[in-house]
């Protein structure tokens with residue numbers, strides 16, 4: 001365990017909460033596909049005095065003095081981001097994924113303009129225009145869907161038809177609950193036909209793209225990428241906006257982030273982003289990225305053998321969306337709860353055109369980025385999937401659950417969270 005000696009001395013209550021969370025992370029198995037464990041180097045950067053500095057503006061163009069080291073660290077973060085994603089512009093200041101998307105809408109759109117994005121029940125994200133979000137008061141969001149939930153194929157014909165009718169300014173690719181690769185070239189072709197800008201929100205898969213396990217949308221002609229830095233990319237919580245060969249979009253993005261929407265950048269987080277990007281540039285990050293996919297395939301295999309329906313028919317990335325209500329008669333909320341009891345953390349999730357309510361949907365979503373960071377291979381991933389199914393099929397059997405809980409704890413203890421990846 002890490003030492004929190006200063007917090008412990010002055011604030012026992014907060015110290016207890018932090019230690020409790022650290023212990024929870026060490027003992028349980030994290031299958032939430034958007035979560036991961038950062039290195040001690042990233043944690044040190046987050047806890048550094050960089051947090052004390054006001055740095056409104058960008059390197060070389062700040063509103064306050066004393067920017068020697070903040071300029072240095074932000075420039076390092078930018079240049080590593082550009083190298084990782086093979087592009088020529090990076091704004092590393094967005095505070096998280098959602099603010100990055102909001103900023104991008106304001107950078108590229110006028111009020112009333114239209115965005116064509118993936119239907120939320122088919123895998124899209126809240127920030128792609130869910131009615132509860134603030135951006136829907138300003139912009140108009142229209143949808144495309146999967147053609148077939150059993151294969152996961154996007155309905156590109158329908159996308160073209162909607163695009164021709166609605167004339168979107170942005171066509172958005174990206175998801176948080178979709179398990180297949182997208183055909184980015186088709187997006188680009190459709191966008192060209194209607195004069196739209198292509199934006200990939202790769203929040204979930206940034207690490208898989210950086211590690212070259214999945215395609216880079218820029219290589220297929222996408223204009224903009226938005227992302228988080230804390231999911232598969234394994235950095236601090238934060239966001240980022242990237243473009244390639246488009247000076248006009250780059251300038252608009254910079255202006256919209258600051259002064260348009262944010263104040264002082266969080267320089268401790270930017271330092272931590274720089275450290276994490278350095279880790280992602282290390283050759284062993286590509287090994288990590290490809291192991292994430294192998295581990296997800298191993299889990300898919302177990303679910304298939306047990307005849308559990310998976311949306312998209314399986315996975316080509318780091319996550320699986322399983323219809324546990326349809327296949328086992330266990331609702332998503334019940335599955336989440338009973339798996340929590342044995343030390344496996346994941347989340348309930350709506351499936352395509354779910355007939356059940358959002359707070360208790362038909363599916364669960366789980367993925368392999370965090371367990372792969374712990375060093376799990378196909379062998380351990382297979383065991384975890386088998387234990388999940390055993391738990392779900394014995395959800396009211398206390399003795400089975402007690403045994404599985406011990407087995408999960410043993411497995412987790414054999415794979416401590418690493419301190420360093422390079």
Ligand SMILES: *Cc1c(COP(=O)(O)O)cnc(C)c1O
Pocket residue numbers: 034096097098099101125127174175176201202203204228238
């Ligand atoms: C996670 C996610 C976001 C939001 O990121 P936050 O850091 O939680 O604000 C945006 N888009 C997609 C596709 C995501 O998966």
